[in-house]
Amino acid sequence: MRRPLLLALVALAVAGCLPVTSGGQAGVGFEESRLPVCELKGTQRVPMLVLMAQAVPTASRLPCVGRLPAGWTVTDVFFRNGRARFALDYDRMMGFHAVQVVLERTCRFGKVTRVPSDHLGTQRYQEVNEIRPGQRFRGAIYYLFRGGCVTYRLQFTGDEQARPTADVVLALGFVSRDAVAAAVRDYTDGRVTLDPPRRQG
Numbered sequence: 001m002r003r004p005l006l007l008a009l010v011a012l013a014v015a016g017c018l019p020v021t022s023g024g025q026a027g028v029g030f031e032e033s034r035l036p037v038c039e040l041k042g043t044q045r046v047p048m049l050v051l052m053a054q055a056v057p058t059a060s061r062l063p064c065v066g067r068l069p070a071g072w073t074v075t076d077v078f079f080r081n082g083r084a085r086f087a088l089d090y091d092r093m094m095g096f097h098a099v100q101v102v103l104e105r106t107c108r109f110g111k112v113t114r115v116p117s118d119h120l121g122t123q124r125y126q127e128v129n130e131i132r133p134g135q136r137f138r139g140a141i142y143y144l145f146r147g148g149c150v151t152y153r154l155q156f157t158g159d160e161q162a163r164p165t166a167d168v169v170l171a172l173g174f175v176s177r178d179a180v181a182a183a184v185r186d187y188t189d190g191r192v193t194l195d196p197p198r199r200q201g
Contacts, residue, residue: 035048035065035074035077036048036049036052036062036063036064036065036074036077036086037049037064037065037066038064038065038066038173038174038175039066040175040179040180040183046180046183046184046187048077049062049064049175049180050180050184050194051079051084052079052084052103053177053180053181053194053195054079054194055079055080055081055082055083055084055103056082056083056084056103056104056105056147056148057195058105058147058148059103059105059145059147059148059177060121060145060146060147060148060176060177061119061121061122061145061146061148061150061174061175061176061177062084062103062174062175062176062177062180063086063101063103063150063172063173063174064172064173064174064175065086065171065172065173066170066171066172066173067171068088068167068171069167069170069171071090071091072088072089072090072091072167072171073088073089073091074086074087074088074089075087075088075089075097076097076100082104082105083102083103083104084102084103085100085101085102085103086100086101087099087100087101088100088101088168088171090156090164097155098154098155098156098164099152099153099154099155099164099168100151100152100153101150101151101152101153101172102150102151102153103148103149103150104148104149104151105147105148105149106149107142107144107149107151109125109127109140109142109151110127111127112125112126112127112142113125113126113127117143118169119143119173119174121145121146122143122144122145122174123143123144123145124141124142124143124144125141125142125144126139126140126141126142127139127140127141127142136155136156136157137154137155137156137157137165138154138155138156139154140152140153140154141154141168141169143174145174150174152168152172154168177194177195180194181193181194181195
């Protein structure tokens with residue numbers, strides 16, 4: 001087992017939460033302890049962000065979920081070295097995985113448009129891959145920041161298209177790596193650190 005995953009599992013054990021399975025995927029139907037929530041209050045809210053931070057150790061920011069509007073649920077939380085992902089499902093004719101949120105070290109994108117970012121310290125780009133009014137929309141929103149990139153992959157079907165995009169942008173956010181590191185230190189009384197010092201030589 002690699003050290004980053006071991007550290008994450010230690011943090012989970014201290015917090016009293018179950019780890020993800022050996023394949024790296026958490027089940028559907030999450031409790032709060034298994035959601036990457038933005039508000040860090042109580043040990044139940046830290047473990048998923050710890051796993052995400054360890055999956056992409058360069059990322060200075062981590063994507064997280066704020067207050068989801070009615071009809072939205074978080075599913076398919078997944079971690080592996082170099083990549084973290086979770087999905088949002090929408091019950092109003094949008095289908096399974098209407099939004100996929102992916103954290104990686106870098107992003108690859110095609111023809112994008114830079115737009116003003118709604119999050120400090122990030123650059124925001126948007127991409128439209130397919131649009132059929134009243135039928136289907138496929139596109140992406142990219143956030144670039146120090147040490148990482150987050151992609152919102154959007155795939156909406158049905159009559160509603162503009163509204164779910166606005167819902168996603170308002171509901172999702174970022175938490176700083178420093179905030180997660182501080183939470184880990186506080187909740188473990190200094191026994192666990194998010195980013196152990198690298199050994200010399």
